[in-house]
Amino acid sequence: MSKMKADYSLYLVTDRVLLGSRDLIQSVELAIQGGVTMVQLREKSVSTGEFLNIAYELKDLTSRYKIPLIINDRLDIALAVNAEGLHVGQDDLPMSKAKELFPDKIIGVSVSCLAEALLAEEQGADYLGAGAIYSTSTKADAKLVSLHELELIKKSVKIPVVAIGGINQQTIRQVMFAKIDGVAIVSAILAQDDIYQAAHDFRKLLASS
Amino acid sequence: MSKMKADYSLYLVTDRVLLGSRDLIQSVELAIQGGVTMVQLREKSVSTGEFLNIAYELKDLTSRYKIPLIINDRLDIALAVNAEGLHVGQDDLPMSKAKELFPDKIIGVSVSCLAEALLAEEQGADYLGAGAIYSTSTKADAKLVSLHELELIKKSVKIPVVAIGGINQQTIRQVMFAKIDGVAIVSAILAQDDIYQAAHDFRKLLASS
Ligand code: NI
Numbered sequence: 109m110s111k112m113k114a115d116y117s118l119y120l121v122t123d124r125v126l127l128g129s130r131d132l133i134q135s136v137e138l139a140i141q142g143g144v145t146m147v148q149l150r151e152k153s154v155s156t157g158e159f160l161n162i163a164y165e166l167k168d169l170t171s172r173y174k175i176p177l178i179i180n181d182r183l184d185i186a187l188a189v190n191a192e193g194l195h196v197g198q199d200d201l202p203m204s205k206a207k208e209l210f211p212d213k214i215i216g217v218s219v220s221c222l223a224e225a226l227l228a229e230e231q232g233a234d235y236l237g238a239g240a241i242y243s244t245s246t247k248a249d250a251k252l253v254s255l256h257e258l259e260l261i262k263k264s265v266k267i268p269v270v271a272i273g274g275i276n277q278q279t280i281r282q283v284m285f286a287k288i289d290g291v292a293i294v295s296a297i298l299a300q301d302d303i304y305q306a307a308h309d310f311r312k313l314l315a316s317s
Numbered sequence: 318m319s320k321m322k323a324d325y326s327l328y329l330v331t332d333r334v335l336l337g338s339r340d341l342i343q344s345v346e347l348a349i350q351g352g353v354t355m356v357q358l359r360e361k362s363v364s365t366g367e368f369l370n371i372a373y374e375l376k377d378l379t380s381r382y383k384i385p386l387i388i389n390d391r392l393d394i395a396l397a398v399n400a401e402g403l404h405v406g407q408d409d410l411p412m413s414k415a416k417e418l419f420p421d422k423i424i425g426v427s428v429s430c431l432a433e434a435l436l437a438e439e440q441g442a443d444y445l446g447a448g449a450i451y452s453t454s455t456k457a458d459a460k461l462v463s464l465h466e467l468e469l470i471k472k473s474v475k476i477p478v479v480a481i482g483g484i485n486q487q488t489i490r491q492v493m494f495a496k497i498d499g500v501a502i503v504s505a506i507l508a509q510d511d512i513y514q515a516a517h518d519f520r521k522l523l524a525s526s
Contacts, residue, residue, distance in 0.1 A: 160411075
């Protein structure tokens with residue numbers, strides 16, 4: 109088995125709260141049709157069974173579009189649905205365990221400073237989620253990473269760097285100066301009335317950089 | 318690798334809320350010294366990192382006493398600490414996945430009726446946790462299993478049956494008429510001032526049956 113080749117450029121991170129009554133699977137499909145290249149399923153305060161059911165449905169969808177599905181935090185869910193990867197935070201499963209228990213898969217790590225970025229690369233991370241770039245209501249407690257530090261991280265590691273946190277169609281222009289490999293978007297796609305159009309607009313902004 | 322041989326007779330299920338300010342690891346050690354034969358780590362609303370840290374500490378302890386450690390619900394934690402087993406509820410990871418992803422380990426299943434018990438055995442469960450026998454504040458929403466149904470379950474399956482839910486030093490006498498393989502205890506050990514003595518008293522009651 110080899111790792112799925114990943115296009116990190118427009119990386120959607122899910123948040124069902126933002127969707128209100130809208131269906132997660134349908135919403136992600138609209139985002140993929142709009143141009144999302146990668147999907148991370150992030151669930152909080154949900155039972156294992158419910159998480160698993162959502163993950164199975166999402167895996168069916170992303171497989172049809174040949175898009176990598178990354179599971180946030182939960183290796184058990186990632187293993188059960190045979191996702192393409194796992195994303196861990198600084199307080200989740202340690203990198204060494206993630207790599208041992210989920211070999212030949214994409215392992216991403218959240219970092220909020222250069223030291224964490226260098227350590228994660230050394231430990232074998234496949235990509236970094238660097239942020240939060242801007243403060244955001246979906247993760248209000250997140251430490252902030254300046255655009256200067258984002259550039260420094262990107263220059264200091266060889267693995268792909270995805271910027272996350274408060275990136276929208278206005279702020280993305282600044283973020284792209286850091287020459288990162290992708291932007292991770294939550295509310296600027298999923299909280300929009302027209303999810304397809306929002307994703308599509310991001311694609312155009314990325315293409316024009 | 319082969320499964321650890323398990324003595325299900327006095328099966329402790331953890332609940333940190335019951336301990337107040339007392340340390341979980343120290344409390345479980347007292348219970349083991351009192352005669353607990355098996356430990357299930359059950360955590361709710363805790364981060365993966367915190368769950369993992371507790372599980373590592375508990376695994377060190379149970380290994381020293383050569384007592385099987387079973388992790389409730391979370392296969393990722395069970396894998397990471399190389400626990401002896403995983404306990405799943407009816408809404409958790411399905412049995413088939415648990416067996417596939419955690420081979421040669423003890424897989425237990427919660428059942429609340431004969432039909433669930435027969436299905437779990439057919440799917441390869443190593444033991445059943447049958448209950449709740451009595452209603453209990455630690456799991457107020459649990460479906461109840463009558464002592465009659467408990468007997469029926471025990472007579473109908475070949476795998477060990479552990480009764481759970483509201484069992485204390487008074488109710489255990491009735492439960493033991495069902496000739497089950499063990500009793501799972503939460504508050505009747507962990508909520509007691511003298512945890513060692515509580516476990517020790519259960520051992521005496523079990524020996525006298
Ligand atoms: Ni004694």
